Amino acid sequence: xxxxxxxxxxxxxxxxxxxxxxxxxxxxxxxxxxxxxxxxxxxxxx
Amino acid sequence: xxxxxxxxxxxxxxxxxxxxxxxxxxxxxxxxxxxxxxxxxxxxxxxxxxxxxxxxxxxxxxxxxxxxxxxxxxxxxxxxxxxxxxxxxxxxxxxxxxxxxxxxxxxxxxxxxxxxxxxxxxxxxxxxxxxxxxxxxxxxxxxxxxxxxxxxxxxxxxxxxxxxxxxxxxxxxxxxxxxxxxxxxxxxxxxxxxxxxxxxxxxxxxxxxxxxxxxxxxx
Numbered sequence: 001x002x003x004x005x006x007x008x009x010x011x012x013x014x015x016x017x018x019x020x021x022x023x024x025x026x027x028x029x030x031x032x033x034x035x036x037x038x039x040x041x042x043x044x045x046x
Numbered sequence: 047x048x049x050x051x052x053x054x055x056x057x058x059x060x061x062x063x064x065x066x067x068x069x070x071x072x073x074x075x076x077x078x079x080x081x082x083x084x085x086x087x088x089x090x091x092x093x094x095x096x097x098x099x100x101x102x103x104x105x106x107x108x109x110x111x112x113x114x115x116x117x118x119x120x121x122x123x124x125x126x127x128x129x130x131x132x133x134x135x136x137x138x139x140x141x142x143x144x145x146x147x148x149x150x151x152x153x154x155x156x157x158x159x160x161x162x163x164x165x166x167x168x169x170x171x172x173x174x175x176x177x178x179x180x181x182x183x184x185x186x187x188x189x190x191x192x193x194x195x196x197x198x199x200x201x202x203x204x205x206x207x208x209x210x211x212x213x214x215x216x217x218x219x220x221x222x223x224x225x226x227x228x229x230x231x232x233x234x235x236x237x238x239x240x241x242x243x244x245x246x247x248x249x250x251x252x253x254x255x256x257x258x259x260x261x262x263x264x265x
Contacts, residue, residue, distance in 0.1 A: 023078065030121070042123070043050050
């Protein structure tokens with residue numbers, strides 16, 4: 001997960017083949033809009 | 047959904063420490079105000095000594111936050127909560143310093159001169175104490191709306207600061223022999239005004255933790 005944050009400018013979170021959220025890496029890792037994105041990047045699921 | 051139980055415990059522990067530190071700071075302010083009101087030197091000394099404990103708590107909170115960042119690599123809300131804990135601990139430490147400044151006025155300003163200014167000083171300190179208390183309540187649930195409402199009260203402290211400043215300058219013009227003590231009062235007035243600014247900072251950090259956006263609550 002941290003590696004993805006280090007090397008990318010843009011990030012998308014896929015869940016079961018569906019894009020839940022996509023945007024700049026800064027936004028996705030620091031202030032994601034979707035609760036499922038937040039739960040995933042914070043290690044609460046997946 | 048609930049994973050990373052150890053990290054959640056770490057965050058909760060840091061949260062509790064911030065609240066404990068806040069209670070200590072609030073107590074110090076209350077004691078300092080009482081010391082000035084009753085000219086109680088012993089109580090004032092106690093406030094000055096207890097500031098070291100507040101400073102130590104800040105360092106302990108910073109240490110816990112640093113360990114949490116290093117070991118858990120938090121992101122998003124988890125990361126903001128850690129950052130905000132560090133910032134709030136720093137503002138609480140500064141408010142603790144202002145309690146110490148207030149306590150020192152017992153030795154630096156004569157009771158006669160203090161009596162003239164005390165009603166405004168008391169109003170400023172009471173407002174500050176209630177703002178500290180309510181900002182900590184807002185911190186418990188990271189309640190952004192409540193934090194905004196608490197910060198809006200800083201305007202009242204600012205208005206009292208202007209009144210007291212004009213009054214002290216007037217006194218010093220009339221009685222130049224009081225310039226030394228008057229200057230101590232000017233500083234104290236400034237410190238109490240800064241107290242409101244530090245609570246405003248705390249409120250801004252609460253909004254930031256909740257929303258990820260940093261507001262300017264009292265521009």
